[in-house]
Amino acid sequence: MSTDAIVLLREDHKTMRRMFKEFQAAQGGPKPKKAKIVGEILEALTVHTYLENEVMYPEVRRLLPALEEDILQAYEEHHVADLLCLELSTMSPEDEHFDAKVTVLIATVLHHVEEEEHEWFPKVREGLGRNQLQELGRRMIELRPKAPTKPTQPKALKKALDAINA
Numbered sequence: 001m002s003t004d005a006i007v008l009l010r011e012d013h014k015t016m017r018r019m020f021k022e023f024q025a026a027q028g029g030p031k032p033k034k035a036k037i038v039g040e041i042l043e044a045l046t047v048h049t050y051l052e053n054e055v056m057y058p059e060v061r062r063l064l065p066a067l068e069e070d071i072l073q074a075y076e077e078h079h080v081a082d083l084l085c086l087e088l089s090t091m092s093p094e095d096e097h098f099d100a101k102v103t104v105l106i107a108t109v110l111h112h113v114e115e116e117e118h119e120w121f122p123k124v125r126e127g128l129g130r131n132q133l134q135e136l137g138r139r140m141i142e143l144r145p146k147a148p149t150k151p152t153q154p155k156a157l158k159k160a161l162d163a164i165n166a
C-alpha cells in the first residue's frame with residue numbers, strides 16, 4: 001500500500017464522494033437511512049480534516065512557504081464545513097433544515113476537494129520529493145487511529161478554538 005500523502009488524501013476524497021452520492025440517492029427515502037449516511041459523512045470529514053490540519057497543511061506551509069495563501073484559504077473552507085458539520089451533528093433528519101444543510105455541506109466540500117485535487121496537489125507534488133510525501137503519509141497513517149470521529153470532540157474543535165483564542 002502506498003504511503004504517499006496525496007494518494008492517501010485522494011482515497012479519502014473518493015470515499016466522501018461515494019457517501020455524498022449515497023445521500024443524494026437516499027433523498028426522499030427513509031429518514032433513518034439518511035441519518036446513518038450523514039453520520040458516516042460527518043465521521044469521514046472529521047477524521048480527514050484532522051489529518052490535514054495536524055499534518056498536511058502545517059508541514060506543507062513550513063516546507064513550501066509559497067503555498068501559504070492556498071493553505072490559509074483551505075483553512076477557511078474547512079472552517080465553513082466544520083460549522084455545518086457541528087450543526088448537523090445536533091440535528092435530526094426530521095428537521096426541515098436537515099436536507100438543505102447537508103446539500104450545502106456537500107457542495108462546499110466538493111468545491112474544496114476539487115481545488116485540492118486540481119490545483120493544490122499538483123503544486124505540492126512538484127514542490128516536495130517522493131520521500132517527503134511518503135513521510136507525511138506515514139505520519140497521517142499513524143495519527144489516524146487517534147483522530148476525533150465526531151465534530152463535537154475537543155480535538156475536532158481545536159482549530160476553531162485556537163482561532164478565537166489567538
Ligand SMILES: [Fe+2]
Pocket residue numbers: 052074078112116
Ligand atoms: Fe482539505
Ligand SMILES: [Fe+2]
Pocket residue numbers: 009013048052113116
Ligand atoms: Fe482533502
